Amino acid sequence: MIIRQYEDRPSTESVTYTLSKMGFKVFRIEDGHDLYYSNDARMYTENDIRVHAKKKFFDKMVIELNNEMRLIFVHGDETEAKAFLDNLART
Amino acid sequence: MLNILVLGLGQCGNRILDAMNREAFGRGGAFAKYYTRQKFPASVKTIAINTAINDLKGLVDTRAKDRLHVPHLHGVGANRSIGKRVFGENKEIIMSEIDKRGTFDLIFIITSAAGGSGSSFAPLLVRELKETYTNAPIICITVLPFREEGSIFLQNAAFCLKDLIDEKPAGVLLVDNQYLKKYAGDIKSAYDKINTTTARRLLFLIEALNSEMLMVTDLGDLKTVMNGGIGIGTMGFYEASKDSTIKSAILGSFKPSGLLFPTNVYKEGARAMLIIKGDKKYLDLDLITKTIEELSNEVGQVFKGVLVQRGKPRVLSLFTLNSVPELEKLYAIAAEAIRSERERQDKSKSQLDSAFSHIEDLEPIY
Numbered sequence: 259m260i261i262r263q264y265e266d267r268p269s270t271e272s273v274t275y276t277l278s279k280m281g282f283k284v285f286r287i288e289d290g291h292d293l294y295y296s297n298d299a300r301m302y303t304e305n306d307i308r309v310h311a312k313k314k315f316f317d318k319m320v321i322e323l324n325n326e327m328r329l330i331f332v333h334g335d336e337t338e339a340k341a342f343l344d345n346l347a348r349t
Numbered sequence: 350m351l352n353i354l355v356l357g358l359g360q361c362g363n364r365i366l367d368a369m370n371r372e373a374f375g376r377g378g379a380f381a382k383y384y385t386r387q388k389f390p391a392s393v394k395t396i397a398i399n400t401a402i403n404d405l406k407g408l409v410d411t412r413a414k415d416r417l418h419v420p421h422l423h424g425v426g427a428n429r430s431i432g433k434r435v436f437g438e439n440k441e442i443i444m445s446e447i448d449k450r451g452t453f454d455l456i457f458i459i460t461s462a463a464g465g466s467g468s469s470f471a472p473l474l475v476r477e478l479k480e481t482y483t484n485a486p487i488i489c490i491t492v493l494p495f496r497e498e499g500s501i502f503l504q505n506a507a508f509c510l511k512d513l514i515d516e517k518p519a520g521v522l523l524v525d526n527q528y529l530k531k532y533a534g535d536i537k538s539a540y541d542k543i544n545t546t547t548a549r550r551l552l553f554l555i556e557a558l559n560s561e562m563l564m565v566t567d568l569g570d571l572k573t574v575m576n577g578g579i580g581i582g583t584m585g586f587y588e589a590s591k592d593s594t595i596k597s598a599i600l601g602s603f604k605p606s607g608l609l610f611p612t613n614v615y616k617e618g619a620r621a622m623l624i625i626k627g628d629k630k631y632l633d634l635d636l637i638t639k640t641i642e643e644l645s646n647e648v649g650q651v652f653k654g655v656l657v658q659r660g661k662p663r664v665l666s667l668f669t670l671n672s673v674p675e676l677e678k679l680y681a682i683a684a685e686a687i688r689s690e691r692e693r694q695d696k697s698k699s700q701l702d703s704a705f706s707h708i709e710d711l712e713p714i715y
Contacts, residue, residue, distance in 0.1 A: 281561030340634045341563040341655065348565070 260332045260339045268330065272349045273309050273321050276342060282311035282319055296327055303327055351391045351559045351568065354453045354485075355551070356474070358460040359467020360404045361492050363397040363411070364540070365459045368548035370395060371410040390556030394450040398443060400424050400435060400466045417446050425465035427501050429508065432469025443470075444477055453485045455558070455568060457551065458518075460509075463494035463502035468509035475516040486519030486572050490547065493525045493610075493679065500686035507683035510676075520575030520669065523583045523610040523676075547609065550584050553665045557624040557654050563632070566654030570622060574652060574669060578619025581676070582669035583610035589662040595633055596640045599623060602666040603644075610675065617670045618648035625655045627662030 274284050290305030305322040312318045319334035319342065330346075332339035357366025373387035387393075398417045399405050401424030405416045419439045425432040436443070456478055460467035475487055491513065494502045513521060529543045558568055575582070585608045587601030601607065602623065603614045614621070621644070625637065632655055645651045648668065 276565075279561065279565045279567075280563060337629055337632060337634055338563060344634070344638065345565045 259334075260336065260343065262330050262332075262343055263328050264330055265328075267325060267328065268323065268346055268349075270307055270309065272346065273323075274311075276346045276349055277309070277311045277319065277321075279345060280313075280338070280342065282313050282317075284309055284311045286310040290322055290324070292322060292331075294324055294327065294329065294331075298327075305329075305331065351454045351555075352452060353391050353393045353455045353457070353555055354447065354450060355393060355395045355457045355459065356447075357395070357397045358458060358470045358474070359399055359464045360401065361461030361464060362459040362467045363399055363404055363408055365490070365492075365544045365547050366395055366397050367408045367411050368544040369552060370412075370415075372545075372548055372552055374410055390552065391559035393555065394453075396446060396450070398466075398470065400432070417443065419443065419466070419470075425469065427463075427465040427505060429465065429469040429505055432465050433473060435466075436470050436473045440473075440477065443474070444481065447478075448481075453482055455571075456482065456485050456487045457490060458487060459490040459492075459547075459551075461492040461494065462506040462509040462513075463492075463498065464505065468505045471509065472512035472516045475513065475518045479516070479518075486568075486575065488575060489513055489518050489521045490551065491521055491523055492543075492547075493523060493527065495527050495530065496679070496682055500683075500690045503679075503683040503686045504690075507680055507687075514580065517580075519572060519580075521581045522667070523581060523673075525610045525675070528611045528675075529609065546586075550586055550609070550665060553586075553626075553663070554584075554624065554667065557626070557656055557665070560656055562654050562656050564634070564637070564653055564655035566622060566624065566652045570652040570654075571667075573650070574620045574622045574667060576620075577649065577669040578671040579673070580669060581673055582619075582667065583608055583612060585609070585614070585666040585668075587664045587666075589627075589631070589664075591661060595625070595627075595631055595636055595662055598662045598664045599625070599637070599640050599644070599666075602664040607666075612670060612673065612675060614666075614668060615647045617672050617674075619669045619671045620650045620652075621648050621666055621668035622652045623654070624665045624667075625653070625662060626658045626660075626664075627656075628659055629657050631662045632657065 288308050290308040292305045293302040295302050303326045305324045307323045309321040322331035357363045373389045395415050396417055397411050400419045400421040402418050421435045460471040462468050494506055524547050530539055585602040587598050587607050589598035641651050641653050
């Protein structure tokens with residue numbers, strides 16, 4: 259998993275578009291409920307959106323956005339996760 | 350899926366197109382075209398256009414329906430004025446044949462700048478296509494001649510390139526036969542190798558533009574790259590060995606040995622696009638990003654596309670230039686050739702005039 263902090267909040271549309279450009283198909287978008295512990299705030303915050311996508315049977319990626327902390331979580335293969343963040347920055 | 354049109358004009362353009370079609374038939378052998386289908390990486394339509402029917406007959410891997418003979422005896426004899434007239438007379442036939450192939454997102458025109466049909470058709474065709482397919486960028490792959498091919502070819506190359514740039518296609522990618530002569534000893538195998546190399550690079554580009562990528566670059570980026578500098582550019586290529594890093598592969602694609610036209614990319618480059626294909630284990634994204642950031646400081650804007658594919662890393666670089674000193678040299682040689690040709694013509698004419706002057710006041714006596 260990779261975590262990055264963002265300046266401008268990426269929209270769900272741009273996340274979906276970037277995933278599709280990489281060959282991933284989004285199959286579920288849900289309100290997030292994973293908790294993230296912030297050292298700065300010394301508290302748990304709830305992730306807002308969770309986007310599930312897959313390319314092949316085992317090739318899956320899950321993107322989570324935490325608006326409160328301005329964080330993006332990318333779960334999946336590390337190379338693809340890095341590429342996703344790079345591509346997202348360009349959209 | 351991208352819809353791409355590839356037009357091969359004149360003998361040279363036809364042969365590069367034929368090489369593309371051969372690659373698309375895969376390893377099916379000489380009879381593949383009779384029993385298999387072409388496997389282009391996108392929806393690619395090809396048409397070979399020529400006034401010389403023998404050149405069209407000489408194509409091996411281009412289907413008959415993709416060959417368009419523009420009737421004018423057996424070619425225009427490297428005469429661009431005749432070529433332009435023939436295009437005007439047959440414009441409707443050519444455009445209706447293209448129209449049958451549907452609509453396009455991207456158009457490639459492959460032509461030699463030096464011959465007759467291709468060099469005279471290309472600028473006019475760019476004008477027509479721009480009017481009809483307003484949204485499709487047109488990229489001209491223009492082949493420059495061997496400098497020792499003669500003054501007519503040099504003259505054609507000089508004027509064709511000027512006409513072409515005046516028509517403002519999305520971009521012109523140069524392929525220099527003189528520079529690529531190093532590929533092989535004899536002229537025939539040199540031509541074959543140049544045609545195949547150019548065809549493979551174009552297919553590499555088409556495949557990348559049409560694929561889902563790990564790091565994404567697309568047609569919009571290609572347009573931006575082609576808009577850079579003076580709109581003239583070329584392509585480079587590098588295939589990494591087993592032990593080399595991805596950084597050396599990227600930098601390798603800028604080396605003179607991989608370029609299709611002699612230039613110093615670091616000095617003259619305006620914008621670039623890098624397309625990297627290879628096995629995931631070779632693709633260190635942090636290193637790729639870092640290398641490209643370093644390159645951007647020297648070359649200008651660099652777009653990157655990364656495609657996961659089996660095999661060692663292969664890198665295609667495509668760039669536009671801010672200045673083209675090699676082209677200035679070509680124009681200087683062409684101007685010199687035109688001047689000496691004119692002097693020779695004037696001399697021959699005055700010799701003939703003085704020969705005729707011997708009988709000027711005489712009448713036949715029987």
